[in-house]
Amino acid sequence: MDPSVSIFGDWGTSRLRLYLRQGKSVLDRRDGPGVSALTQSPERTFLDLIGDWREAQPSGAILCGMVGSRIGWAEAAYAPCPATAGDLRERVLKIEADGLPVSIIPGLSCINPLGGPDVMRGEETQILGALELDPALKQGRHLLVLPGTHSKWTVVQDGAITGFLTAPVGETFALLRQHSTLAAGVGADVQGSPEGFAMGLARITEKGPAVLSHxxxxxxxxxxxxxLPAADAMGFLSGLLIGADAAAARQWFGDLWRVTLVGAPALNDFYGRAIAAHGGRTVAVDGDSAVLAGLSVLSPQNNSEFHVLA
Incomplete structure (x- = not known):
């Protein structure tokens, strides 16, 4: 095995992203199905995807996300908040796949600001990556939001993840679009328009999140x-949901209303607009870059610098 070569993976519910890394460079990327869409075992899926990567003699693989859940490959127990990179590293689950060492990152659990239980898997790695990409976040108290299927509003204190609050915004949008009359007749390929989003955001900002259902x-x-055109209608729906999430979150995190966004550029933009509508300021971190940086922090080599080859 070559200790300079390793495999990184972000394996969520809906998709899998694998990266072949040598030293500080990501040499190749492959995508696959999320854990909810597997047609064979997680181990077989993983081995089929990495295929010829074995010729590079990787020393091991490190994976985060739902791969470590009860519906994934093997369950990695949650680490309780507050948690640092060291706390997560100590709880890494180690297994093997055809002789290749595989490390699975545990998720996090907490009691959220509403007094209920909350969990995350995969986002903790992105958060630690964001702290590496912006070291200023390691000092003091900061609010990060990771927009997506289950958006996570997360507080970090001096480099430790102290707690978070989840809103299933993306999942709610998908359910309403696919299984409700709100999107009846809207084609699956129709994307929400920026104009529709602005309309929905303005409406929820005017009336407040308490009347979202109406x-x-x-x-x-x-x-x-x-x-209203279909694209504007889907944008309107998205604006309502994201705007309501931002408005409600301010009730709990208003003292931290300079927010670091960690996610895909389009979602970062939508959340940035929603937070700005409620008087907040944002900076954005690319989600893919954050997960790579986070996996670097948690990997056995603990080398947080990396470069993606074009």
Missing amino acids: LLFETRARQLLDA
Whole structure:
């Protein structure tokens, strides 16, 4: 085995991203199905995808996300908050796949600001990566939001993740789009428009998140009575949901209303606009870069610098 070669992976519910790394460089990337869409075992799926990468003699693989859940490859027990990189590293689950050492990062658990239980898997790695990419976040108290299927509002204190609050915004949008009359007749390929998003954001900002359930039906009524185009309607729905999430979060995190966004550029932009509508300021960190940096922090080599080859 070559100790300079390793495999990084972010294996969530809906997708898998694998990276072949040598030294500080990511040499190749492959995508695969998330743990909810597997047609064979996680081990077989992983081995099939890395295939010829074995010729590079990787020393091991390190994976984060739902791969460590009860529906994944092997369950890695949650680490309780507050948690540092060292706490997570101590709880890494070690298994093997056809002789290749595989490390699975545990998720985190906490009691959230509403007094209920909360969990995350995968986001903890992105958060630690964001701290590496912006070392100023390691000092003092900061608010990060990781937008996505389950958006995570997370507080970091002096480099430790102290707690978080989850909102299933992306999942709610997908359910309403696919299984409700709000999007009846809207083609699967229709994307939400920026104009529609601005309209929905303005509406929820005006009326407040408490009336979200009543505003949601306007997505349908505006199509029927105002001839709202399908793309604008889907943007409107997204604006309502993301705007309501930001408005509600300010109730709990208003003293930290300079927010670091960690996610895909499009989602970072939407959340940035929603937070700005409620008087906040944001800086953005690319989610893929953050997960790579986080896996570097948690890897046995603990080398947080990396470069992706074009």
